[in-house]
Amino acid sequence: MVTLDARSEPERVNTAAALPLKSSPLQRLSSALYLRPALLTFLLLTPPLLWLGVIYLGSLFTLLAHSFFGLDEFSGVMVREFTVATWAEFFGNPATWDVVTRSALMAISVTLAAALIAFPIAHYMVRYAGMRMKAVLYLGVMLPLWSSYLVRVYAWKLILAKEGIVSWFAALLHLDWLLDAVLETPVVGGPSLSTSYLGTFIVFTYIWLPFMILPVVAALERVPGSVIEASGDLGAKPGQTFRKVIFPLAFPGVVAGSIFTFSLTLGDYIIPSIIGKSVPFLGETVYRLQGTAGNIPMAAAFTVVPIVIMGIYLTLAKRLGAFDAL
Amino acid sequence: MAGAEATPAVSFQEVSRRFGDVRAVDNVTFDIADGEFFSMLGPSGSGKTTCLRLIAGFEQPSSGHIKVHGVNVEGVPPYERDVNTVFQDYALFPHMSVGENVEYGLMIRKVPKAERRQRSEEMLKLVKLDGMYARKPSQLSGGQRQRVALARALINRPRVLLLDEPLGALDLKLRESMQNELKAIQRQVGITFVYVTHDQGEALSMSDRLAVFNHGRIEQIGSPSEVYDHPASQFVAGFVGQTNLLDGYLAQRLGGFPGMYAIRPERIRILTPDAEVPMGVATIDGRVDTITYLGATSRVEINVEEGRLTVIEQNLEGGTAVAERRPGANVRLIIERRHIQPVSESQ
Amino acid sequence: MRSNVKAGWSLKVAALGGMLFLHIPLLIIILYAFSIEEKSFVFPIPGFTTKWFAVAFEREDVRRALGLSIKVAAIATSLALVLGTLAAAAVWRSRFFGREAISLLLILPIALPGIITGIALRSAIGIAEIPFSTWTLVLGHATFCIVVVYNNVLARFRRTNRALIEASMDLGANGFQTLRYVVLPNIATALLAGGMLAFALSFDEVIVTTFTAGQQSTLPIWMLSELIRPRQRPVTNVVAVFVIAVTFVPIVLAFYLTRDTHDVAGSVK
Numbered sequence: 003m004v005t006l007d008a009r010s011e012p013e014r015v016n017t018a019a020a021l022p023l024k025s026s027p028l029q030r031l032s033s034a035l036y037l038r039p040a041l042l043t044f045l046l047l048t049p050p051l052l053w054l055g056v057i058y059l060g061s062l063f064t065l066l067a068h069s070f071f072g073l074d075e076f077s078g079v080m081v082r083e084f085t086v087a088t089w090a091e092f093f094g095n096p097a098t099w100d101v102v103t104r105s106a107l108m109a110i111s112v113t114l115a116a117a118l119i120a121f122p123i124a125h126y127m128v129r130y131a132g133m134r135m136k137a138v139l140y141l142g143v144m145l146p147l148w149s150s151y152l153v154r155v156y157a158w159k160l161i162l163a164k165e166g167i168v169s170w171f172a173a174l175l176h177l178d179w180l181l182d183a184v185l186e187t188p189v190v191g192g193p194s195l196s197t198s199y200l201g202t203f204i205v206f207t208y209i210w211l212p213f214m215i216l217p218v219v220a221a222l223e224r225v226p227g228s229v230i231e232a233s234g235d236l237g238a239k240p241g242q243t244f245r246k247v248i249f250p251l252a253f254p255g256v257v258a259g260s261i262f263t264f265s266l267t268l269g270d271y272i273i274p275s276i277i278g279k280s281v282p283f284l285g286e287t288v289y290r291l292q293g294t295a296g297n298i299p300m301a302a303a304f305t306v307v308p309i310v311i312m313g314i315y316l317t318l319a320k321r322l323g324a325f326d327a328l
Numbered sequence: 329m330a331g332a333e334a335t336p337a338v339s340f341q342e343v344s345r346r347f348g349d350v351r352a353v354d355n356v357t358f359d360i361a362d363g364e365f366f367s368m369l370g371p372s373g374s375g376k377t378t379c380l381r382l383i384a385g386f387e388q389p390s391s392g393h394i395k396v397h398g399v400n401v402e403g404v405p406p407y408e409r410d411v412n413t414v415f416q417d418y419a420l421f422p423h424m425s426v427g428e429n430v431e432y433g434l435m436i437r438k439v440p441k442a443e444r445r446q447r448s449e450e451m452l453k454l455v456k457l458d459g460m461y462a463r464k465p466s467q468l469s470g471g472q473r474q475r476v477a478l479a480r481a482l483i484n485r486p487r488v489l490l491l492d493e494p495l496g497a498l499d500l501k502l503r504e505s506m507q508n509e510l511k512a513i514q515r516q517v518g519i520t521f522v523y524v525t526h527d528q529g530e531a532l533s534m535s536d537r538l539a540v541f542n543h544g545r546i547e548q549i550g551s552p553s554e555v556y557d558h559p560a561s562q563f564v565a566g567f568v569g570q571t572n573l574l575d576g577y578l579a580q581r582l583g584g585f586p587g588m589y590a591i592r593p594e595r596i597r598i599l600t601p602d603a604e605v606p607m608g609v610a611t612i613d614g615r616v617d618t619i620t621y622l623g624a625t626s627r628v629e630i631n632v633e634e635g636r637l638t639v640i641e642q643n644l645e646g647g648t649a650v651a652e653r654r655p656g657a658n659v660r661l662i663i664e665r666r667h668i669q670p671v672s673e674s675q
Numbered sequence: 676m677r678s679n680v681k682a683g684w685s686l687k688v689a690a691l692g693g694m695l696f697l698h699i700p701l702l703i704i705i706l707y708a709f710s711i712e713e714k715s716f717v718f719p720i721p722g723f724t725t726k727w728f729a730v731a732f733e734r735e736d737v738r739r740a741l742g743l744s745i746k747v748a749a750i751a752t753s754l755a756l757v758l759g760t761l762a763a764a765a766v767w768r769s770r771f772f773g774r775e776a777i778s779l780l781l782i783l784p785i786a787l788p789g790i791i792t793g794i795a796l797r798s799a800i801g802i803a804e805i806p807f808s809t810w811t812l813v814l815g816h817a818t819f820c821i822v823v824v825y826n827n828v829l830a831r832f833r834r835t836n837r838a839l840i841e842a843s844m845d846l847g848a849n850g851f852q853t854l855r856y857v858v859l860p861n862i863a864t865a866l867l868a869g870g871m872l873a874f875a876l877s878f879d880e881v882i883v884t885t886f887t888a889g890q891q892s893t894l895p896i897w898m899l900s901e902l903i904r905p906r907q908r909p910v911t912n913v914v915a916v917f918v919i920a921v922t923f924v925p926i927v928l929a930f931y932l933t934r935d936t937h938d939v940a941g942s943v944k
Contacts, residue, residue, distance in 0.1 A: 032850035036405045037388070039769060046765035047777070050758040050821060054780050058818050061799035062791070068798060119696065122689030130686070139694065141930050146697045148872060148926045150879040152898050153915040157700035159902065160707055167703065211697060240683075261786070269788015272881065276902055285790045292794050302798075305791045312787060386841050406844040407852075413845045419838035423860045432856075433846040484846065 069302035080298050088299040102307055105284035108199075109267040112206040113260045116214040119207070120259065124218040125248070140219075147212035155273055158205045162196040162277060192279055202278035206267050213266065214259035221255025222248070257322045264315060268308045284308060335398040337362045337488050337520040338383055343392030345378050352378040354544035355392070360488075360522060362397075365514050367523045367531040370541030371567070376524045379541075380490050383522065385409045397487055407436075412481035413490040417497065418473045420465040426452070426476050427461035433484040451479040454513065471502045478513070488520045495530065507534055528568045532556060540564045542674060557592075557667075563674035565590035570638065572596075573671075578634040582610045582668050593640040595667035598628065601658045610668060612637070612661045619653055628653060630661065637661065701919060708912040731913040740897040747809060747893060748877035751816035755873045756866060758817070759824025767832040784819040792819065793886035800887065807889025815883040820873035827869030827933065831862045864932040871925030879922055894918060 035042045072085040092098055127139045146154065161167045172181040185191040185198060192198030225248060233243040271285030282290070284307060291301035336359035345353040353375045360366045368376035381387040382394055385406035394401050401409060412433070420429050428435075430448040439447075452458050455475035465473055474494055481489055494510075495503045511534050514521045525531050531538045532552040539549045540563070548560040559565035562573060575588045583589045605611050614632035621643075628639045639661070641653075711722035731737055762781060766774055784792050796815050805811060839861070843853040859866075881895035888896055894914065901911040 028851050029849050033405045033408070036844075036850055037403055040771075043765050043769045043771055046761045046768075050762040050765075050781070050825075051777070053754075053758055054784075054818065054821070057799075057814060058784055058792070058795075059780070061795035064799050064802060065791075065795040119689075119693045122686055123693040126686055126690035141927065142694055142697065144930055145923060145926055146701065148875050149701070149922045150895070150915070150918045152879070152881050152895050152902070153704060153918050154700060156898070156902055156911070156915055157704045160703055161700060208696065208700065211693075215693075265786060265788055269790045270882075271790055272899065285788060288790055288794060292797070298798060301794060305794060308788050308791065316786075384841075384845055386844075405849070406841070407847045407849050411845075413842070415838045415842055417836065417838060419836055419842035421839060421842070421857060432843070432848075436847045436852055436856075480842075480846065 065302050065305060067302075068298050069300075069306060071299045073297060073299060078296060080296075088303050092300065092303045098304075101282050101284055101287050101304075104281065105268055106311070108203065108206065108283065109264045111203055112210060112267045113214075113263045115203070115207045116211050116263045117218075117256050117260065119211060120214040120218050121252075121256070124215055124222055124252075124255075127219055128222040143212050143215045143219075147216070151209065152272070154209060155205060155276055158201075158208065158277060159196060162194070162201050162204070164194045164196070166196075168195055196277050197279060199279060202274050205273050205277050206270070209273065210263040210266050213262035214256070217258035217262075218252060218255040221252040221258070225251045254322055257319045261312075261315060261319055265308065265312050268311065334362060336360055336395075337364065337397060338522065339393075339395040339398075340379070340382075341393045341395075343379075343382065343389045343394055345375075345382060345387055346390045351544045353382065353389075356544070356546055357392075358539060358546060358549055360520060361537075362487075363518055363520055365511065365521045365523065365534060365536045367525060367535040367538035368541060369525055369528060369531040369538050369568070371526055374541035375544035376526075376539075376541045377492060378544075380413075380492055380522065380524050383488065384411055384413050384490055410486055411488045411490060412484050412486040413492065414474075414477045414481050414494045416492045416494070418465075418477040420473055420476055420480070422465055424465075425461065426457065426463045426465065426468070429465065429476055430479045430483055432480060437484075447483055448479070451483045454482070454516075455479045470498055471506065474498065474506065478510075482513075482517060482519070486519065488522060491521060491523045493525055494523075495527075496525075503530075510534065532568070540567060542567070547674065558669055559590055559671055561672045561674045562588055562590070565669070565671050570640070572637050574635075576634055578612070578632070582612070582663070583670060585670075588671050588673055590669045590671045591637075591663055591667060593627070593638045594625075595663060596637060596639045597662050598630075598639055598641065598653070599660045599662060601660050603660055605660070605662055609662045609664050612663075614659055614661060616653065616655050616657045616659055618655060626653070630659060632661070704912065704915050704919065708909075708916040710909065710912070727909040727913045730907075731910045731917070734910060736892070736897065737894075737910065737914060740892045740894045743809065743812075743891060744878050744894040747812045747816055748874045750809070750813045751820050751877045752870050752873045754813065754817040755820035755824045756870050759821045759869065759873075760828050760862070760866065762821070763825050763829040763832055766829060781822045781825050785822055789819075789880075789882035793883040796883065797886040807887070807891065809891075811887045811889070812884060812891065812893070815887040816877040816880060819880070819883065820877055823873045823876060824866070824869035827865045827872070828862055831865035831933075835861050868929035868932040871929045875922040875925045879918065 035045075068080075069088055070084050070086065072081050072083070072087045073079065074081050123139070123143070127136055131139055163169075169178075169181065172178050181195075184200065185194065190198060190200045190203075192201070195201045195204075229247060229251070230243055233247045234240070238246065269285045271283065271289045274281075274283045274286055284304065288301050288304045291297045291304060295301075338360040340356050340358050343353060343356050344351060356375070356379065368379055370376045378387060382389055383396065385401065385404060385408075388403070396409060396411060421432065424432070427445075427448050430451055431444045434444045434447065449458070449461065452460060455478050457472060457475050457479065460468070460472065460476075465476065468476065474497075477494070491510075495506050498506060507530060510521075523531070523534065532555075535552055537549060537551055538555060540547045540555060542563045548555055548564045550558075555564060555568055559568060559571070565571040565573060570593050572591045572593060573588060574582065574591065579589045580586045582591075599605075601613065612632050614630040614637065617629040617631050617636070619629075620627040624643060625640050626643055628641060630637050630639060706720060708727065709723050709725060710720035711724045712720060759781075762777065765771075766777060792815065796811075796818075800807070800811055800814075839857055840853055843857045844850075848856060879895060881893075881899055884893055884896055885899070892900075895918075898911060898914060898918070901908075901914075905911065
């Protein structure tokens with residue numbers, strides 16, 4: 003601040019005399035920043051924004067731009083010239099819709115199953131578990147969430163293998179007929195659990211389940227106990243209270259969790275390649291296109307699909323108040 | 329009060345602080361004398377806390393000048409001001425012991441360890457917390473935390489101590505004993521105290537002078553008795569103590585001129601309708617409506633020609649005849665003219 | 676919040692079943708690491724041995740992969756600690772235009788499928804003609820680790836009384852002294868928790884890594900190749916157990932460091 007007031011000059015000199023200013027460079031830098039809070043915020047934000055803006059967003063937009071390049075018809079090498087040929091092929095190819103539909107259906111099934119398994123756990127954790135039990139359960143959800151993805155997929159390969167645990171248990175309980183019946187079911191079945199849609203579905207559900215549990219717990223924690231007592235007080239049976247009060251209030255948590263289960267299932271390429279029928283899902287398709295096929299433009303076009311789906315999904319989720327439950 | 333020649337401890341010259349369109353402090357000018365216990369009283373959002381933060385250096389004025397002991401503090405950050413603050417929620421450092429909290433300022437100034445320890449023990453003794461040196465703030469009661477906050481500020485021997493509603497979180501009993509203690513400590517250390525509160529009783533009982541804030545402006549500055557007995561405005565009369573506000577015909581009859589007048593309830597005396605009236609007092613006839621027993625006093629609501637007056641009476645033995653205090657009784661009220669205080673209208 | 680009513684048996688069974696579903700596979704991994712069977716996943720395991728642990732740690736490729744994983748995780752975590760804390764501090768200290776956009780930008784690398792981040796980085800690396808190295812791996816890992824630190828630190832900041840900073844400055848400490856004596860001690864455990872989770876995340880990551888590794892092999896990459904083309908299954912089993920052990924310790928520690936807030940969750944990985 004600059005004052006042109008004639009009096010201010012001697013006063014400034016006075017400032018220095020009266021207050022023993024420790025004018026180390028750090029102190030002066032600190033004061034300069036303290037008096038300019040906006041500058042400090044800007045300086046704090048610059049490194050993370052540069053990193054994410056340049057490295058992450060930069061790469062992302064570069065990739066999306068690639069979908070407007072094409073391949074040379076003879077050499078199969080990417081040509082850096084603007085063309086919509088890739089997009090035309092993308093929309094024109096029935097295989098595209100095959101992949102997208104299959105992936106979306108899988109993502110929806112996994113999301114529903116995860117919600118179904120997550121809700122009782124979350125409900126028990128929030129309403130019935132004591133302090134210690136709650137901590138144990140919480141850690142019990144956190145551990146698989148953060149522990150190795152690959153190891154957990156691997157565990158299922160062991161479990162679902164032809165000579166693995168599921169088969170052994172089925173034999174032990176004389177339920178081989180049931181397992182065989184399941185495997186013979188059209189669409190979901192296959193030669194063994196580890197080479198069927200059912201296997202893929204189980205593993206997806208298993209892997210992403212913790213991502214559903216935590217937001218639902220957070221949402222349930224926010225339902226005040228008094229509301230539930232009020233419902234009971236007004237004559238609702240526990241089941242009615244659950245349907246009419248608890249579930250609607252916890253629903254944003256389910257939506258928040260579904261963002262993750264849905265997005266993660268949609269983009270995963272490892273699980274279907276290890277466990278399941280060898281049919282392409284979205285993630286695998288992208289992987290194959292950029293890798294073995296070397297068709298970067300088409301791979302880029304395919305990556306737009308989950309981005310668009312997630313964009314729509316996030317917009318809807320925001321309307322449903324899911325972000326407050328995150 | 330300081331003479332005109334002494335440098336004020338704090339001086340505001342036409343200071344404003346705006347947050348966007350909101351004028352939190354609106355063109356305020358006042359001085360606080362050295363060694364004074366000065367209170368800033370007002371409802372929440374009246375600008376008193378912003379004034380305190382301007383003195384501390386947490387806010388910078390949008391316009392105007394602030395001087396601390398004659399030095400312009402424009403652009404001086406809090407850590408270079410010779411001023412310390414006791415925060416409303418104490419703001420004790422949770423990761424440090426009581427002793428480390430108290431010594432923080434000395435540690436920053438690189439005072440040797442032995443001296444630090446000695447001075448902090450002295451300070452803890454002053455605020456009656458000897459023996460608490462090694463405790464963590466979380467192990468203390470609200471009142472004890474408040475004392476630690478006080479010790480932490482005073483150990484730096486600031487020239488001005490700022491207190492932001494320091495007793496607000498305490499219960500009534502503790503608050504009253506802390507009021508006395510704070511006042512005693514202030515006399516002992518001789519530091520200028522600037523005390524922000526919304527509790528008018530606190531401001532009246534502790535301050536040498538107080539400023540009443542409303543809508544970012546100062547409505548009145550003066551000693552407690554000046555502010556109480558001669559409220560300058562309708563707002564002050566209503567905010568500091570209880571009052572009867574009169575305007576219209578009755579006001580004109582009592583005050584002599586049209587305008588608004590304030591009369592304190594305890595300045596009105598209730599007599600029988602036929603009682604002899606002393607010279608030089610104003611009289612109003614009325615009828616008792618309700619009586620509320622309050623222990624030491626009673627509150628009597630009386631309907632008069634133009635509305636209603638509240639009277640506070642001491643419950644003395646042999647006071648006004650019981651008959652006059654019965655609901656429905658006709659009474660004559662007398663008020664000395666010097667207690668009929670003209671006030672300006674407030675927003 | 677806890678109700679006095681006892682949970683019905685159906686709820687208990689459902690909750691227990693869900694928890695078993697989450698944990699049995701991990702136990703099975705540990706069991707198989709001790710199996711004497713080399714060629715298949717026979718259950719129950721025909722015999723018990725610990726020899727595969729010795730075999731695994733003798734393997735040069737496993738040790739190289741482990742070394743690279745630790746190196747990348749350490750560098751990525753350090754970077755994420757700095758960048759995530761800066762972002763959290765900025766968001767906490769002031770309301771500025773576009774605050775929500777910044778949170779979204781930070782979350783995006785983990786909210787969008789990893790394959791998108793991976794391919795995007797790979798094409799950018801290709802265009803910039805950067806040779807694949809530890810640093811290309813760090814580039815990707817730090818990007819998705821930032822949000823983990825950011826969530827933990829911001830949660831702590833939000834529970835920190837802003838007046839502490841004012842009190843410190845009021846008592847004579849400049850911004851840097853306040854940072855050292857007040858801010859850092861208050862967020863220390865959140866930093867530690869965020870750092871450990873970031874480490875666990877990076878140590879385990881495979882999808883983005885596939886695209887930024889080139890010919891290098893981290894431990895998850897090594898495991899993935901073993902999953903697709905098994906060479907010596909018992910060694911894979913042992914490495915899997917090792918990975919579980921390495922990631923469990925920081926997770927449990929992080930949980931206890933921040934258990935008063937439950938902010939380890941951050942709801943997002």
